Amino acid sequence: MDNEVLKALRERRSIRRYKPEQIKDEELQAVLEAGTWAPTGMGRQDPWIVAVQRPDLVARIDAMNAAVWGRPAPFYGAPTIVLVFGSDPAEWANSVPDGSLVLGNMMLAAHAVGLGSCWINREREMFATPEGKALMRELGLPDGLIGIGALALGYPAAFPPTVKPRKEGYFRIVK
Numbered sequence: 174m175d176n177e178v179l180k181a182l183r184e185r186r187s188i189r190r191y192k193p194e195q196i197k198d199e200e201l202q203a204v205l206e207a208g209t210w211a212p213t214g215m216g217r218q219d220p221w222i223v224a225v226q227r228p229d230l231v232a233r234i235d236a237m238n239a240a241v242w243g244r245p246a247p248f249y250g251a252p253t254i255v256l257v258f259g260s261d262p263a264e265w266a267n268s269v270p271d272g273s274l275v276l277g278n279m280m281l282a283a284h285a286v287g288l289g290s291c292w293i294n295r296e297r298e299m300f301a302t303p304e305g306k307a308l309m310r311e312l313g314l315p316d317g318l319i320g321i322g323a324l325a326l327g328y329p330a331a332f333p334p335t336v337k338p339r340k341e342g343y344f345r346i347v348k
Contacts, residue, residue, distance in 0.1 A: 181284055186336070188289030191251045191327035195226060200286045201253065204326065207282030208257070211274040214267030220275045220321065221258040223312050228252075237304060238323075241295040248293060251325035255279060256296060258309070258318040272321030279324055289329035296320025 201224055208222050225231055234254055238247040248254055257275050259268035276292055283290040299305045300320035309318065 178281075181281055185281060185284040186289075186333045187291040188325070188327075188329045188332065189249045189291055190330040191249060191289060191325065192330045193250070193252060194328060195252045196288060196327055200288055201226075201326075203286050204255070204279050204282045204288065204290075208255075208275040208279040211271070211278040213271040213274070214265075217265070217267070217271070219259050219265055219268055220272045221314055221318060222275065222279075223256045223258070223314070224326075225254045225256065226252065233308075234299075234323075237299050237302075237308070238293065238295050241298045247295070248323075248325040249291060250330075251289075251291075251327040253326040254293075255324040255326055256312075257321045257323065258296075258300070258314060259321050261317055261319055264317065268319070269321055276322050276324060283324070283326060287328075288326060289332075291325045293323040293325055296323050 205222055205224060208220075209218070211220075213219055225234060231248070231252065231254055234256070235246065235248045239245050257272045259265070259272040262268045265271075280290045280292065297320045300309055300318075305320070
């Protein structure tokens with residue numbers, strides 16, 4: 174069995190080198206809208222999505238993430254960063270799974286429109302700091318949210334040379 178969606182699932186890769194030019198507005202819109210169509214627990218639509226393209230703010234977010242990670246350039250030079258936030262899991266148990274599905278949808282949409290993306294971690298730690306909380310206020314987000322994850326987003330400058338084969342026994346069918 175094969176179709177465009179299954180093909181995209183097999184072909185999408187995490188991109189870790191980006192061209193410097195900014196993506197088109199309609200491409201960003203398509204990616205963000207795809208995130209809004211991710212399933213969420215009880216249809217609550219808990220996640221908050223923020224796309225950042227302003228170069229000084231992209232650099233600031235990159236530096237904040239690098240400080241948590243302990244390595245430089247965690248967003249790999251991508252001109253757009255998409256941040257996903259959600260309720261504190263103590264308040265909404267599906268917060269992290271819901272935000273993760275949003276990120277997954279956006280990664281597939283990015284691939285479908287010819288963009289590269291890479292899931293970036295450490296947003297929970299970043300946005301738990303005083304600097305992170307201040308940035309969330311600057312972004313107009315309500316209090317009480319946590320960082321779930323982010324995407325580096327842009328035009329790929331390079332593609333992974335190989336694809337790891339899927340491991341044996343990755344799934345089972347029990348009838």
